[in-house]
Amino acid sequence: MRRTGTRWSAARQWVGQEWAEVRRSVRSACEEAGPERDTLVQSLKAAGAAILAWALCGWWFQAPMALLAPWTAIAMVGSTVYQSLRTGAQQFAIIALGTVWASGAMALTRDQSMAAMLLTLPFMMLLGNYRRFGSQGIYGATTALFVITAGVSSTSTVGHRLLETLIGAVIGLLVNALVLPPVHLRSVRDRLGRVAQETADLLDAMADGLREEDGLEGAEGWHLRATRLTVSLQDVSDARRWAMEGSRWNPGGRLRRTGPKPPPFAEDMRWGRVCTRALAVARTLAGIREDPELSRPSPDFFRQLSDVLRQAAVICVRETELLTSAESDNPRDDRDDRDDRDDRDDRDDRDAVAGKARAGLDTLTGIFRRQEGTAAAVGGELLLEVRQLVTELGSA
Numbered sequence: 001m002r003r004t005g006t007r008w009s010a011a012r013q014w015v016g017q018e019w020a021e022v023r024r025s026v027r028s029a030c031e032e033a034g035p036e037r038d039t040l041v042q043s044l045k046a047a048g049a050a051i052l053a054w055a056l057c058g059w060w061f062q063a064p065m066a067l068l069a070p071w072t073a074i075a076m077v078g079s080t081v082y083q084s085l086r087t088g089a090q091q092f093a094i095i096a097l098g099t100v101w102a103s104g105a106m107a108l109t110r111d112q113s114m115a116a117m118l119l120t121l122p123f124m125m126l127l128g129n130y131r132r133f134g135s136q137g138i139y140g141a142t143t144a145l146f147v148i149t150a151g152v153s154s155t156s157t158v159g160h161r162l163l164e165t166l167i168g169a170v171i172g173l174l175v176n177a178l179v180l181p182p183v184h185l186r187s188v189r190d191r192l193g194r195v196a197q198e199t200a201d202l203l204d205a206m207a208d209g210l211r212e213e214d215g216l217e218g219a220e221g222w223h224l225r226a227t228r229l230t231v232s233l234q235d236v237s238d239a240r241r242w243a244m245e246g247s248r249w250n251p252g253g254r255l256r257r258t259g260p261k262p263p264p265f266a267e268d269m270r271w272g273r274v275c276t277r278a279l280a281v282a283r284t285l286a287g288i289r290e291d292p293e294l295s296r297p298s299p300d301f302f303r304q305l306s307d308v309l310r311q312a313a314v315i316c317v318r319e320t321e322l323l324t325s326a327e328s329d330n331p332r333d334d335r336d337d338r339d340d341r342d343d344r345d346d347r348d349d350r351d352a353v354a355g356k357a358r359a360g361l362d363t364l365t366g367i368f369r370r371q372e373g374t375a376a377a378v379g380g381e382l383l384l385e386v387r388q389l390v391t392e393l394g395s396a
Contacts, residue, residue: 013221017228038187041180046077049175053168065150065161068099068143069168075139076172084176090136092169096162098124098140102147103158113148120144187239188262193323195232195271199278200316202226203309206282210306216289216296219282226282229275236268263323270392274316277389281309284381295375297368297382304364308386311357315393318350354394361387 029036050070058066075091078084102120109115124144128137147161202225209218243262288294296302325346364383371379 010220010224013224017225042077045175045179046074046172048179049073049077049172052175053171056171057164057167063160063164064157065147065164067146067150068095068161068164069171071095071143071146072165072168073172073175075136076169077176084173087134087136088169088173090133091139092165094128094133094136094140095143095165097127098143099147099161099165100158101140102144103161106148111151113151116148117145120148188236188243188268189323191232191236191239192263192267192271193320195229195236195275196316196320196323198225198229198232199271199274200313200320202229202278202282203313203316206285207306207309207313210302210309215302216285219286219289222282223279223286226275226279229279233268233272233275236271240265240268270395274389274392277385277392280385281382281389284378284385288378293374294378295373297371297375297379301364301367301371301379304360304367305382305386308357308360308364308390311353311360312386312390312393314353315350315357315390318346318353319393322346322350351394354390357390358394361390 025036029040050073053069053073054066057063057069063069072091072095075095076084076088078087098120101124102116105116105119106113109119121141121144124141127133128140130137133140143165202222205218205225206222209215209222240262288296361383364386368376368379368383
């Protein structure tokens with residue numbers, strides 16, 4: 001019964017956190033420029049491209065297989081213009097091949113859908129895994145299904161299907177390249193700021209919890225939140241790739257304001273190490289709660305650990321402010337003296353907090369020396385991970 005209750009509690013926590021993430025994303029998309037707004041814009045562009053392709057092929061031309069046009073248009077609206085061009089060739093090739101193969105199978109089987117599927121789907125699924133088609137290979141099999149379920153096949157219908165596919169590809173590419181073309185130079189900074197803020201929230205939650213009577217009550221939730229940081233780190237990696245791709249063959253570099261340059265790649269690596277340390281601390285705290293045979297460190301140790309984690313959280317908040325303080329409209333050389341002074345003040349403040357965190361670590365080390373048995377082993381692991389966490393945060 002206890003295990004079932006724990007699972008329900010974990011499930012409720014997960015649902016609550018997911019709902020909070022959805023609300024935060026919607027609010028961010030409405031209030032400020034950032035990854036959420038970029039996602040909203042790209043989604044609306046894909047929908048608009050599909051509607052335009054359907055209006056041209058289905059409503060204006062009354063094409064017999066008009067579905068292929070909006071289907072291809074959606075697939076063409078990628079994260080970058082370069083990605084649309086690169087994957088567009090793959091998509092059109094595999095969709096056209098699926099159309100021709102399925103049409104040939106229908107003609108060979110005299111429009112028997114089941115027999116045509118037997119001749120088409122195994123081959124198209126295998127072909128879709130060919131590395132030259134990348135992640136677009138699945139479109140061949142799904143397009144073949146559309147063709148087969150549409151019914152009668154002839155030479156003229158095959159030509160119509162290829163033409164509709166081409167129209168959808170052209171519309172999707174033009175919409176992505178000319179309507180608010182995606183420029184991702186800002187995304188790396190935004191997503192690194194998100195990692196820093198999420199890390200600060202996690203460290204704050206652990207600091208608050210360790211001061212309560214049952215200080216490890218929320219340890220399982222902390223561990224879950226810490227593991228989710230890996231998703232945010234992957235977002236940073238994706239944004240870095242988009243930033244490199246985003247300027248290639250993209251009119252947005254001239255038509256849209258691009259914002260500040262991304263932080264150096266070394267920052268991605270540093271925040272990866274910070275998140276790893278935070279995960280290790282959360283995992284250790286969760287392990288203490290789950291294993292009754294382990295002796296817990298003294299309350300003094302946990303209180304001092306809470307103080308150090310609080311200081312680490314403040315450092316993360318200062319890092320977030322530094323990442324988001326760069327103006328999106330002007331290069332750094334054009335910023336006024338007041339902005340430069342603000343940046344210096346933020347950095348000085350961060351360095352001062354890092355000094356307090358290191359002093360807190362010295363106090364924590366003194367308390368650790370008074371621990372005994374398994375409490376000393378557990379405390380030593382926490383002390384090591386927190387020391388490395390503070391070192392990484394103070395190394396900027």
